[in-house]
Structures are given as structure tokens and as C-alpha cells.
Amino acid sequence: MKKTLFAAAAVFLWCGSALAEPQTVTLPAADYQAIINQLKALQGRVDALEHEKQSPSGKPATAALPDSKLKKDVDSIYDTLDQVQTKTLKDKINLGAELRTRVDNFHVKDHQYFTTKTPMAPGHQESNDNSWTNRFRLNMDAELLKNLKFTGRLTAYKDFSDSASPNPDVIGDSNSSHLPDGSNVKLDRAYIDWVPEGLSVPLAITFGRHPSSEGPPNEIKENRKRQSTYPSLLFDGEADGVVATLGLERYIGWKDSGLRFAWGKAYQDSDTVNAYLDSPGGLDDTNVFATFFETQLPGVDDSLLVLSALKAKDLAANFTNLFNDQNAKANLGDIDLYGIHLQAMKIMKSNFDAFLSLGLDRTHPNGQTIPSPLGPVGLLDNDGSSSHSGWAVYTGLAYTIPYVPFNNPKVGFEFNYGSEYWFSFTSGSTELYNKLAIRGDVYDLYYIQPFNEYLFARIGYTFAKYSHGLSGFQIGDPGASSEELRNAYMLMDCRF
Amino acid sequence: MKRPYRRLSAGIVLGILAAATTAAADGQAMFLEKCGACHKSGGKASVINPADKAGQVWVNYFARGRHPVDTGIAEADMKQILDFISSHAADSDQPAAAVIPK
Numbered sequence: 001m002k003k004t005l006f007a008a009a010a011v012f013l014w015c016g017s018a019l020a021e022p023q024t025v026t027l028p029a030a031d032y033q034a035i036i037n038q039l040k041a042l043q044g045r046v047d048a049l050e051h052e053k054q055s056p057s058g059k060p061a062t063a064a065l066p067d068s069k070l071k072k073d074v075d076s077i078y079d080t081l082d083q084v085q086t087k088t089l090k091d092k093i094n095l096g097a098e099l100r101t102r103v104d105n106f107h108v109k110d111h112q113y114f115t116t117k118t119p120m121a122p123g124h125q126e127s128n129d130n131s132w133t134n135r136f137r138l139n140m141d142a143e144l145l146k147n148l149k150f151t152g153r154l155t156a157y158k159d160f161s162d163s164a165s166p167n168p169d170v171i172g173d174s175n176s177s178h179l180p181d182g183s184n185v186k187l188d189r190a191y192i193d194w195v196p197e198g199l200s201v202p203l204a205i206t207f208g209r210h211p212s213s214e215g216p217p218n219e220i221k222e223n224r225k226r227q228s229t230y231p232s233l234l235f236d237g238e239a240d241g242v243v244a245t246l247g248l249e250r251y252i253g254w255k256d257s258g259l260r261f262a263w264g265k266a267y268q269d270s271d272t273v274n275a276y277l278d279s280p281g282g283l284d285d286t287n288v289f290a291t292f293f294e295t296q297l298p299g300v301d302d303s304l305l306v307l308s309a310l311k312a313k314d315l316a317a318n319f320t321n322l323f324n325d326q327n328a329k330a331n332l333g334d335i336d337l338y339g340i341h342l343q344a345m346k347i348m349k350s351n352f353d354a355f356l357s358l359g360l361d362r363t364h365p366n367g368q369t370i371p372s373p374l375g376p377v378g379l380l381d382n383d384g385s386s387s388h389s390g391w392a393v394y395t396g397l398a399y400t401i402p403y404v405p406f407n408n409p410k411v412g413f414e415f416n417y418g419s420e421y422w423f424s425f426t427s428g429s430t431e432l433y434n435k436l437a438i439r440g441d442v443y444d445l446y447y448i449q450p451f452n453e454y455l456f457a458r459i460g461y462t463f464a465k466y467s468h469g470l471s472g473f474q475i476g477d478p479g480a481s482s483e484e485l486r487n488a489y490m491l492m493d494c495r496f
Numbered sequence: 497m498k499r500p501y502r503r504l505s506a507g508i509v510l511g512i513l514a515a516a517t518t519a520a521a522d523g524q525a526m527f528l529e530k531c532g533a534c535h536k537s538g539g540k541a542s543v544i545n546p547a548d549k550a551g552q553v554w555v556n557y558f559a560r561g562r563h564p565v566d567t568g569i570a571e572a573d574m575k576q577i578l579d580f581i582s583s584h585a586a587d588s589d590q591p592a593a594a595v596i597p598k
Contacts, residue, residue: 141590151592193595202597211592219591226591247597258596294596301524349522495589 093150096139102491104131104432109484131432132160133180137188147197151211152190158183174237174266175427178213188213188238202247210264212239213428216304217343217355220398221412222430223448223456224495229260230292231306231341233357233394233416233436237428239264241288248295257295264288266425267316284314284331288425300344308339312425315379317370317475325371332379332475333365337424351400353412359392361423370475377476380421390421394436396444407450414444420468420478427472433464433485437472440481441465455494462487523580530569530577547590551582 027035107127140152155177163183177188191208206229213236215228228236229243241264248257267286290310297303311334318329343355369376369384378384398412418439426436435442446460464485468478527546534540549557555578557563569577582588 149595189592191594195595195597204595204597206594211594215593225589226593229593243594245594245596249596249598256596260594349525 092144093140093142096141096496098135098137098139098493098495100135100491100493102133102135102489104133104487104489105129106131106432106485106487108486110482133432134158134160135180138185147195149193150191151193153177153188154185155188156183156185157181172427174239174425175429177238178428178430179432202250204245204247206243206245207241209238209240210243212264213237214430216306216341217353217357217394217396218430220343220345220353220355220396221414221446221448221458223410223450223458223493226304229262230290231308231339231357232426232429233341233359233392234308234310234337234339234424234426235290236426236436239266239288239425241265254298255296258293260290260292260294262288262290262292266312267318269316283316283318283329286312286314286316286331288312297342297344300347302346303344304341306339306341308337308341310337310339311335312337315474317377319370319372319475323372328370328372330368330370331366332368332370332384333363335364335379335423335474336362346400351402353398353400355394355396357394359394359422359424360389361391361421362389363387363421363423372476374476379474380423380476380478382477388421390419390423390439392416392418392422392424392436407452409450410448412446412448414442414446416442416444418471423472423474431462433487434472435462435464438464438466439468439471439478440483441467454496455492457490457492459490460488462489523576523583526573526576527580530567530573546581546584547586547588549585550587551585552587554578554581554585 105128107125109125111124111126135155135157137156138154140150140154142150144150157177157180159180162180177186187209189209189211191206191210193204193206195202195204211228212230213228213232214222215230215232215236216226218228218232218236219226230236241262243260243262245261246259248259249255264287265285266288267283269283269285288310290308292306292308294304294306297305313334314331315333315335316329316331320326320328322328338360339358341355341357343353343357345353347354363380364387365379365381365385367378367384369378369382374382376382376384378386380388380390394414394416396412396414398410400408400410402408416436416438418437420439422437422439424437426434429435429437435444442462442464444460444462446458448456448458450456462485466481466483466485469481469483470476470478531544532539535542535544537543546554558574558578567574
């Protein structure tokens with residue numbers, strides 16, 4: 001190429017000279033040299049361009065360089081993706097956490113409860129102007145297969161500055177994760193949802209420690225999604241068992257409709273030595289059989305209707321430790337529970353959430369009684385043979401204030417009433433007291449202030465007026481009560 | 497004299513209800529209307545579920561222009577849809593209850 005340029009330049013100069021023979025151009029030597037230098041510079045530039053154009057392999061270099069970089073980047077991305085996918089497949093469990101700090105200011109008048117002491121005389125008062133607790137929860141889930149899913153939760157719930165002391169109100173397995181009890185980590189729930197393949201009917205089996213606490217309508221007040229299978233007025237506690245759920249949506253067309261058959265144990269007799277023997281303590285197990293029909297109401301988005309029927313057989317009362325009496329244990333009989341629960345979120349596309357829950361109970365005592373500080377007591381009576389019925393209603397309304405600068409806060413009001421013989425399985429209440437077990441009236445007002453998608457505060461005030469005593473206990477004649485509870489509280493809740 | 501107060505009270509309650517109804521954000525309806533037009537059984541595109549991806553992944557997906565066709569959805573509507581999708585995404589708070597098979 002260099003030769004070509006020089007030849008061209010020579011020809012050009014010659015031609016220029018020849019053609020302009022009559023007009024000979026005479027250049028100063030410096031100008032001539034400048035032209036030659038420019039030609040050399042141009043030749044150098046052409047050579048450089050040609051060099052860039054040719055790669056060692058003979059392929060065009062201008063395209064080969066980006067291709068090489070692209071391939072390197074793609075390889076790097078694939079390597080990273082392999083690492084991420086490997087880690088994802090190895091990390092079989094997704095983890096989440098919750099932390100709640102709560103302070104209660106409560107005052108109880110005419111408090112009554114069972115202890116080894118004589119029941120408190122009318123006029124006894126208890127109060128605490130700042131009772132602080134911390135509750136930590138570790139949530140777990142894993143979708144092992146499309147039809148096989150694990151869900152679990154570990155909980156540590158404690159009073160401030162108190163890691164060791166057992167809480168005497170922790171009556172057993174059903175509320176061990178729902179009352180402050182030192183810094184021990186408890187198994188709140190751990191269960192498998194399995195939808196067997198190849199069946200002609202849509203059937204699911206759920207087994208393990210169930211999502212049976214903080215059920216509908218708790219999610220409204222807790223500012224979260226549904227947390228339990230069962231309406232809380234009838235069943236709010238930790239429970240082990242098996243549930244078979246038949247999907248009905250394909251048959252009746254109602255969204256999320258299903259029929260559940262549940263079995264669990266409210267009491268399994270054991271002692272510390274012979275934990276696996278049948279009835280080592282001399283009591284029969286308490287078996288709970290239940291059927292639930294649930295569905296979203298046709299035409300009402302985000303609604304829920306649950307019809308419940310539950311039977312607890314051989315209801316056990318084992319209060320040997322509480323009453324400090326080895327004879328204070330017996331099977332007292334059976335109890336039937338029935339319920340209707342209805343709730344709807346954002347009713348008619350408004351900002352109102354509302355619910356109504358009704359419960360009925362009926363006892364079938366077997367004549368047994370146990371000794372207690374009040375004398376012999378049986379199933380919701382003292383004679384051990386009288387059958388009783390009770391009922392309860394639980395209703396509430398919440399309104400999300402559409403005020404974006406305040407992150408759409410929510411106000412809510414709840415009311416529940418339980419009759420003289422009202423009893424259900426609600427010992428796993430999220431409150432420091434068992435609100436839905438109360439025989440009497442309860443008024444509950446709250447305000448929820450979200451700060452962002454993870455953090456919210458709730459302040460609330462509860463007033464409970466007991467008409468009858470021994471709320472939450474399945475033993476003894478309730479009797480009249482003048483107990484009153486006033487509780488103001490504030491909590492901060494972070495969930496992620 | 498009682499009747500005017502009753503009417504006034506009823507009017508206030510109805511006014512609050514009407515305001516609440518108007519103010520209610522309905523990202524779900526927007527999602528079903530705009531996205532569900534194509535993403536449905538037998539539709540032009542496959543069925544999608546907000547829980548298919550994490551919330552931020554959905555945001556990135558649209559910010560990077562990865563949707564294969566121009567959705568033609570207005571910016572304000574898209575924000576409502578993304579708010580709804582994010583609140584139901586894979587990393588959002590999920591309901592917990594024994595599963596009901598379809």
C-alpha cells in the first residue's frame with residue numbers, strides 16, 4: 001500500500017509536471033518536504049486502519065473484539081446464574097422474621113382465678129402501669145414440589161428482663177408460644193400441605209402442628225394476611241393433628257370453597273417417665289373431631305364464610321400441678337361447638353372491613369368431678385352431670401383511612417360477648433388475656449399506624465366486663481362475677 | 497327537632513361511605529382489566545400470577561422494558577398495577593391456612 005501511495009504521488013507529481021509542462025511549478029524544498037511528510041502521515045494512517053481491520057485469524061478485528069467481550073460477559077453471567085441456582089436449590093427453606101415489642105397498662109378489678117390459694121375475694125385488684133414484652137418469630141416455608149409445601153414458625157416470647165421464669169398462665173401445649181414465657185424458643189407451628197397427584201378428586205392432606213392460632217378475623221387487627229385455618233372464636237390455639245380438605249370449587253363454582261375434616265388431640269395423656277404409654281396418668285386422651293365448610297361468598301371479593309362443627313371427646317382436666325393435688329385430674333365428658341363466621345374486606349370496594357362470628361357450645365358431662373379450691377368441679381358445673389349450653393358473638397369493623405401522607409392508617413372497633421356457659425378452645429389468644437373466652441362483654445378499640453411495608457404501630461384500649469367467672473376454663477360452675485379489666489396498650493411490629 | 501339531626505347524621509355517614517368508596521385504590525381491578533386482557537386461559541399470553549416473582553423483580557422487569565410487547569398502559573395505571581402486584585408478590589406477606597385444592 002505504501003508503494004502504491006508513493007507511486008501515485010510520483011505519478012501525480014509527474015503528471016502534474018507533464019501536463020503542466022508549459023507551466024512548470026517550482027516548489028521550495030521545504031514545501032515539497034511538507035507534502036511528502038503529509039503523504040507519509042496519510043500512508044501511516046492507512047496502514048494503521050488496515051492493521052486494525054485484520055485480526056490474527058484473518059477475521060475482521062473491529063467485530064471480533066466486542067464479540068469476545070460479549071462472550072466473556074455471557075460466560076460470567078452463566079457462572080453467576082449457576083451459583084445462584086445452586087444456592088437456591090440448596091436453600092430449601094425460605095426464612096422470614098417478626099419482632100413485636102408491646103407495652104400494656106392494665107387494671108383488673110375483682111379479679112378471680114384458680115390457684116392453690118383461696119380464690120380472691122371480691123374487691124381484689126391487680127394492675128401494672130407498664131408491662132413490657134418482646135415477641136420474636138422465625139417464619140419458614142418451602143415449596144418442595146408444586147403439590148408439597150412446608151410451613152413452620154418458631155417463637156420466643158418473653159417479658160422484659162425475664163429470661164428464665166416459667167409463666168404459670170401457660171396452661172400447656174395450646175398456648176406455649178402465645179404467652180410470654182422466658183427466652184425459650186417454642187414450636188408454634190410446623191406442617192405439610194400435600195395434594196396427592198393422580199386422584200380423581202381434589203384432596204389435600206395437611207399434617208403436623210397446625211396453623212390453628214390467630215385465625216379469622218385476627219388478620220384485620222393484626223394488619224396482615226390470614227393466619228389460620230379456623231375462625232378464632234371457636235379455635236385459637238396451637239394444635240397437632242391431621243386435616244383432609246376436599247376442594248369444592250370445581251363442583252359448585254364458588255371460589256376457594258372446600259370441605260375440611262380435621263382431627264387432633266387437645267390432650268394426650270403422658271407423664272415424664274412413660275411418655276408413650278396409653279393413659280399412664282389414668283386419663284383418656286381428648287380427641288377433637290371437626291368439620292368445616294368454607295368459601296368466598298359468590299360475588300363478594302376477598303370475603304370468607306366458614307361453617308364449623310366440632311366435637312371434643314373425653315375432655316380432660318389435669319390440674320394436679322395448678323391445684324397441688326394429685327387427684328385433680330379426670331375426663332369430664334364431651335363438648336360440642338358450632339360456629340358461623342362471615343367476613344369481608346374492603347366491602348363494596350370501600351375501605352371498610354367487617355366481620356361477624358357466632359358460636360354455640362353444648363356440654364355432655366359424664367358425672368366425673370375433680371377436687372379444686374372451690375370444692376368439687378365438673379364440666380362447666382360443680383355436680384359433674386348437668387348439661388349446659390352457651391353462646392358467643394364476636395363482631396367488628398375496621399376502616400382504612402385513605403390518607404397517603406400517613407400511609408393509610410386504620411381504625412377498628414371490636415365487640416364480643418360470651419354467655420354464662422360459653423366455652424371454646426381459645427387459649428392461644430394473641431392478647432395477654434383470653435379475650436374471646438370472656439363470659440361477659442368486651443369492647444376493643446384500636447388504631448394502626450403503618451410506617452412502611454414492614455413496620456407498623458398499634459395503640460388500643462380494651463374494656464372487659466365479666467358477667468360470670470372462670471372464663472376460659474372448662475371446669476366448674478361459672479358463677480356470677482363483677483370482674484372488670486381495662487387495658488391500654490401500644491405495640492411496634494416489624495415483619496419481613 | 498330530632499328529625500333534621502337524624503337526616504344530618506345519615507347524610508354524614510353516607511358521605512363518609514361515598515368518599516371511602518371513591519378513594520379506594522383498586523389495583524386488583526386494574527391488574528385484571530389491563531393484564532388479564534391477554535394473560536388468561538386461552539388468551540394471547542400465558543396466565544401470570546403476582547407470586548411468580550418478587551416485588552422488586554416485577555418493578556425491574558418493567559423498568560428494563562422486558563415486556564415483549566408495548567402494553568400501552570398509562571403510567572398512573574401502571575403504578576397502581578405494580579403496587580398491587582408487589583403486595584401479592586412472592587416475597588409479600590402470604591396467608592397461612594391448610595391448603596384448599598382446586
